Amino acid sequence: MSEELVKIQNLKTSFRIKDDYYAAVDDVTLSVNKNEVLAIVGESGSGKSALAFSVMGLHNRAKIEGDIYFKDQNIPKLSPAKLNQMRGDDMAMIFQDPLTALNPLMTIGDQISETLFLHNKNLSKEKRRERVIDLLNQVGIPRPEYIYDQYPHELSGGMRQRVIIAIAIANKPELLIADEPTTALDVTIQAQILDLIRELKEDMDAGVILITHDLGVVAEMADRVAVMYAGQIVEIADVHSLFENPLHPYTRSLLNSVPNADEVQDKLHVIQGIVPSLQYLPRKGCRFASRIPWIDESAHEENPEMHEVRPGHFVRCTCHSQFYFPEENKEEHSDGIS
Amino acid sequence: MWKFIVRRLFVTFPQILLLSIIVFLMAEMMPGDALTGLIDPNIDPAAIEAQRERLGLNDPWHIKYADWVSGLVQGDLGQSFRFKMPVSDLVGQRLLNTFWLSVATLIFTYAIALPLGIISGRWNDTWGDRLITGYTYVGFAAPLFITALVMLWVFGFQLGWFPTGGSVAPGLEPGSWDYFVSKVQHLLLPAFSMAVITTVSTVQYLRSEIIDTKQKDFIITARAKGAPESRVYNRHIFRNSLVPIAAFFGYEITGLIGGSIFVENIYGYPGMGQLFLDSVLLRDFSVVTVVVLIFGIAAILGALISDILLSIIDPRIRIK
Amino acid sequence: MAFLDVKDLKVHFPIKGGILQRTVGHVKAVDGVSLSIEEGKTYGLVGESGSGKTTTGRAIIGLNKVTSGEITFEGKDLSVSQKQSKEVRRDIQMIFQDPYSSLNPKKRVIDIVAEPIRNYEKLSKLEVKKRVQELMEQVGLSPESILKYPHEFSGGQRQRIGVARALALKPKLIIADEPVSALDVSVQAQVLNFMKDIQKDLGLTYLFISHDLGIIKHMCDDIGIMYKGRYVEEGTRDEIFNNPQHIYTKRLVAAIPDIDPKKRKAHQQFRQEVKEEYDKSYNDYFDHDGLAYKLQNISGTHKVALPQKG
Numbered sequence: 001m002s003e004e005l006v007k008i009q010n011l012k013t014s015f016r017i018k019d020d021y022y023a024a025v026d027d028v029t030l031s032v033n034k035n036e037v038l039a040i041v042g043e044s045g046s047g048k049s050a051l052a053f054s055v056m057g058l059h060n061r062a063k064i065e066g067d068i069y070f071k072d073q074n075i076p077k078l079s080p081a082k083l084n085q086m087r088g089d090d091m092a093m094i095f096q097d098p099l100t101a102l103n104p105l106m107t108i109g110d111q112i113s114e115t116l117f118l119h120n121k122n123l124s125k126e127k128r129r130e131r132v133i134d135l136l137n138q139v140g141i142p143r144p145e146y147i148y149d150q151y152p153h154e155l156s157g158g159m160r161q162r163v164i165i166a167i168a169i170a171n172k173p174e175l176l177i178a179d180e181p182t183t184a185l186d187v188t189i190q191a192q193i194l195d196l197i198r199e200l201k202e203d204m205d206a207g208v209i210l211i212t213h214d215l216g217v218v219a220e221m222a223d224r225v226a227v228m229y230a231g232q233i234v235e236i237a238d239v240h241s242l243f244e245n246p247l248h249p250y251t252r253s254l255l256n257s258v259p260n261a262d263e264v265q266d267k268l269h270v271i272q273g274i275v276p277s278l279q280y281l282p283r284k285g286c287r288f289a290s291r292i293p294w295i296d297e298s299a300h301e302e303n304p305e306m307h308e309v310r311p312g313h314f315v316r317c318t319c320h321s322q323f324y325f326p327e328e329n330k331e332e333h334s335d336g337i338s
Numbered sequence: 339m340w341k342f343i344v345r346r347l348f349v350t351f352p353q354i355l356l357l358s359i360i361v362f363l364m365a366e367m368m369p370g371d372a373l374t375g376l377i378d379p380n381i382d383p384a385a386i387e388a389q390r391e392r393l394g395l396n397d398p399w400h401i402k403y404a405d406w407v408s409g410l411v412q413g414d415l416g417q418s419f420r421f422k423m424p425v426s427d428l429v430g431q432r433l434l435n436t437f438w439l440s441v442a443t444l445i446f447t448y449a450i451a452l453p454l455g456i457i458s459g460r461w462n463d464t465w466g467d468r469l470i471t472g473y474t475y476v477g478f479a480a481p482l483f484i485t486a487l488v489m490l491w492v493f494g495f496q497l498g499w500f501p502t503g504g505s506v507a508p509g510l511e512p513g514s515w516d517y518f519v520s521k522v523q524h525l526l527l528p529a530f531s532m533a534v535i536t537t538v539s540t541v542q543y544l545r546s547e548i549i550d551t552k553q554k555d556f557i558i559t560a561r562a563k564g565a566p567e568s569r570v571y572n573r574h575i576f577r578n579s580l581v582p583i584a585a586f587f588g589y590e591i592t593g594l595i596g597g598s599i600f601v602e603n604i605y606g607y608p609g610m611g612q613l614f615l616d617s618v619l620l621r622d623f624s625v626v627t628v629v630v631l632i633f634g635i636a637a638i639l640g641a642l643i644s645d646i647l648l649s650i651i652d653p654r655i656r657i658k
Numbered sequence: 659m660a661f662l663d664v665k666d667l668k669v670h671f672p673i674k675g676g677i678l679q680r681t682v683g684h685v686k687a688v689d690g691v692s693l694s695i696e697e698g699k700t701y702g703l704v705g706e707s708g709s710g711k712t713t714t715g716r717a718i719i720g721l722n723k724v725t726s727g728e729i730t731f732e733g734k735d736l737s738v739s740q741k742q743s744k745e746v747r748r749d750i751q752m753i754f755q756d757p758y759s760s761l762n763p764k765k766r767v768i769d770i771v772a773e774p775i776r777n778y779e780k781l782s783k784l785e786v787k788k789r790v791q792e793l794m795e796q797v798g799l800s801p802e803s804i805l806k807y808p809h810e811f812s813g814g815q816r817q818r819i820g821v822a823r824a825l826a827l828k829p830k831l832i833i834a835d836e837p838v839s840a841l842d843v844s845v846q847a848q849v850l851n852f853m854k855d856i857q858k859d860l861g862l863t864y865l866f867i868s869h870d871l872g873i874i875k876h877m878c879d880d881i882g883i884m885y886k887g888r889y890v891e892e893g894t895r896d897e898i899f900n901n902p903q904h905i906y907t908k909r910l911v912a913a914i915p916d917i918d919p920k921k922r923k924a925h926q927q928f929r930q931e932v933k934e935e936y937d938k939s940y941n942d943y944f945d946h947d948g949l950a951y952k953l954q955n956i957s958g959t960h961k962v963a964l965p966q967k968g
Contacts, residue, residue, distance in 0.1 A: 043842040043843060043844060043845075044813075044842055157707070186706035186707055186869060187706070187869065187870075187871065187910060187913040187914065188706065188909055188910065188913045189706075190913065190915075191912075191913045191915075191929060195926075213842060213843055214843075214915070215843070215917055216872070216914065216915025216916065216917050217915055219915060219916060219917045219918060219919045219922065220915045220916065220919075220922055220925070220926075222919075239919045240919050240920065243917070243918065243919050243920075244920075253844065254843060254844065255917075257843055257844045257846070257847035258843055258847075258872065258917065259850075259872045259873055259875060259876035260917070265876075266854075267851050267854070268847035268850055268851055268876070269847060270844065270847050270848045270851060271844040274812050274814075
């Protein structure tokens with residue numbers, strides 16, 4: 001059994017809309033091990049990014065309940081000073097959009113150097129520069145001495161993402177959170193960046209939380225996968241188990257809605273309806289029920305819980321056992337506009 | 339960056355040239371010329387016409403323009419009809435007065451705008467912010483000349499803290515310490531009352547820019563690095579928020595020109611604004627022409643300065 | 659004569675430089691592209707950012723100025739002046755990438771969809787309204803929603819509004835520029851299915867521009883691969899995916915993540931091999947400027963950019 005690095009228990013992250021709080025992450029429990037890639041898959045509004053931001057303590061105005069244990073600390077309970085000490089040092093984050101995640105008025109070198117400075121004030125300027133050049137080399141940026149003094153707008157998207165990765169790994173974090181790290185990049189660059197993240201994980205023995213909507217990326221990268229829908233984890237399993245034997249209706253629908261690389265199908269599967277927005281999420285019963293109306297109501301649990309179907313393979317609600325795809329849903333146009 | 343500045347200067351010269359042509363043509367369109375009003379109406383019109391011919395007043399406009407410009411370059415700004423003295427003498431001291439008034443106003447403007455904008459932007463939607471935003475709304479609504487009058491009445495006449503007219507107390511030796519102090523004293527109230535009004539747009543600009551920058555992705559990157567809030571603000575938010583403020587600087591200068599016309603007249607401060615209004619009212623066109631030209635050049639230089647400032651702050655401008 | 663014929667299309671943008679901002683060179687965004695599409699088919703244009711695929715699409719519809727080359731649509735020349743080609747161009751419409759920014763947020767759906775109708779046809783208010791309602795139904799949105807604003811719709815619905823606008827003039831050719839890249843997986847499936855449906859119903863021809871080879875494979879009959887403004891390979895779906903000849907195509911195909919985690923190791927190794935081959939044989943496939951050579955026929959439909967033999 002591998003060593004547990006992060007343990008998230010009953011995490012609930014709520015945002016305030018007008019006068020009420022609405023949970024974007026609702027009762028999430030999971031763990032990340034050392035030298036493991038845990039992929040969190042979901043569509044927009046599933047709460048996957050809110051989950052990542054909670055772990056990094058980056059939510060300013062959210063209400064966070066539950067626990068996130070990492071290195072004997074409980075992140076939601078930390079003081080700002082202690083949190084700043086851990087961020088960028090013990091845990092770090094890679095962002096989605098390399099075009100906006102760098103400060104346009106600071107040189108590449110200064111931006112990487114800042115992380116080093118923040119966590120080791122004794123490092124001399126020269127030493128920091130040396131280390132930055134090392135890092136630029138490590139993430140595969142050519143001519144690092146020259147790039148050091150460049151500004152972000154002078155670099156391509158792929159190069160900027162490498163800079164963001166260099167910032168993230170500067171202090172050899174034990175936990176790396178990658179939030180859609182390749183979504184904004186070209187395919188050939190995507191492959192390179194994924195390889196890079198994988199290599200770095202091996203080198204640093206780090207745990208990686210990979211947030212993505214791309215099932216191909218999951219299949220390539222993940223050791224374990226958590227599927228999120230409407231703020232909850234609906235299925236969590238080892239990657240092979242999940243792709244070979246997906247259980248939850250949402251996981252199965254999602255897998256069926258991507259074009260298959262091996263055979264060309266005429267129609268893709270379409271999930272009926274739309275993801276309800278935060279304010280209108282059903283807070284009781286199976287949250288996916290409204291999108292599979294042909295399944296009998298009795299198939300759902302009243303308070304859906306996670307069930308361990310096989311060792312390490314958990315699925316929420318009992319509806320998966322009675323789920324089937326409808327013959328040919330001719331109604332795919334009607335996505336119910338009121 | 340030097341390349342950028344040189345290129346920017348290349349644009350400035352044609353701008354000034356164009357301005358001078360427009361100003362000249364407008365002056366040409368005004369009724370009358372240099373002889374009108376100078377001459378006894380009883381003189382034979384034919385003789386006046388001959389005089390006109392001799393002085394080159396009947397030449398085509400481009401020749402007259404060339405004469406005018408070469409005169410300007412040599413410091414000959416023409417004669418004032420009303421004051422009966424060279425315009426250059428008339429303008430000299432006043433230009434200096436207005437220059438110092440503008441510098442003082444700019445200092446006040448930014449001394450007010452930076453702290454207020456930063457407080458308001460950093461702690462937006464708090465009571466402090468509401469108070470500051472409230473002030474900016476009042477500032478937008480209150481006309482400058484009323485504010486200036488109220489200030490003059492309160493601080494000048496009622497409280498007697500500041501002198502109420504002129505640019506220096508009479509009888510002081512130019513160059514002496516007392517002279518300098520008196521100059522500054524005369525500046526403060528007009529500069530301050532102008533700044534109180536002109537600053538509000540900068541406050542609002544800075545506020546919204548900070549609120550905007552706060553939500554940028556690279557701020558999250560900075561926090562994720564473990565940067566404490568103070569550093570996030572000082573290093574990442576403020577500098578990035580100042581970019582549009584620098585771009586706004588040129589516009590600020592143009593605003594000062596308009597403002598100086600009101601303020602100098604209300605405070606009886608002998609500067610370009612006062613001269614402008616006086617010469618317009620007296621139909622002293624040769625003076626108006628020169629004042630308009632100087633105002634125009636000031637606006638062009640303001641734009642130049644703000645572009646150069648921008649190129650220093652923002653590396654993206656330097657490249658293209 | 660094909661339905662749409664593009665011959666040796668070039669779109670060059672001037673680069674300004676120096677103190678006086680004179681033109682010092684050109685960006686050859688599209689540099690000699692030829693393609694032809696058969697009626698009722700879907701032609702896929704693939705490439706990474708900067709490959710010129712979007713510029714090509716925009717040039718065909720007249721949004722980018724053509725530097726040289728010929729564009730003929732149903733035998734009519736489109737590269738002539740804007741005015742003359744206006745009538746022809748109504749048969750060609752475009753769907754844009756971002757359903758969030760391509761719709762004017764201040765306009766109601768009816769005005770968005772009716773805009774092309776008002777530009778081309780003189781219809782009464784009532785007729786326009788009826789036409790828009792029909793279009794809304796056609797794209798699977800309720801006809802009552804024509805008075806709503808774009809922000810009241812989800813991403814997928816917005817993209818349908820974009821499609822409704824494109825369909826307003828009953829076009830024959832639709833240029834779809836990354837129509838689903840900004841959408842969630844399940845919504846993506848919705849829009850793709852729907853595009854296939856209306857293609858069948860209305861007999862549309864598509865020029866489908868995308869960087870996503872999975873989607874291209876799903877949608878397209880014929881495919882052209884672009885790199886730095888030029889074609890590197892063109893062929894049927896089968897030829898491109900099962901028998902890629904150009905090293906760049908191979909690399910693109912190898913870069914698609916495999917959805918089967920069991921094949922992960924093998925796929926990574928394959929990708930590594932392709933990358934090594936790419937690095938090793940780069941000079942055989944690209945000229946000294948790093949650009950592709952001219953296309954050579956290797957079969958009736960399959961063309962690859964290889965250096966001239968001999």
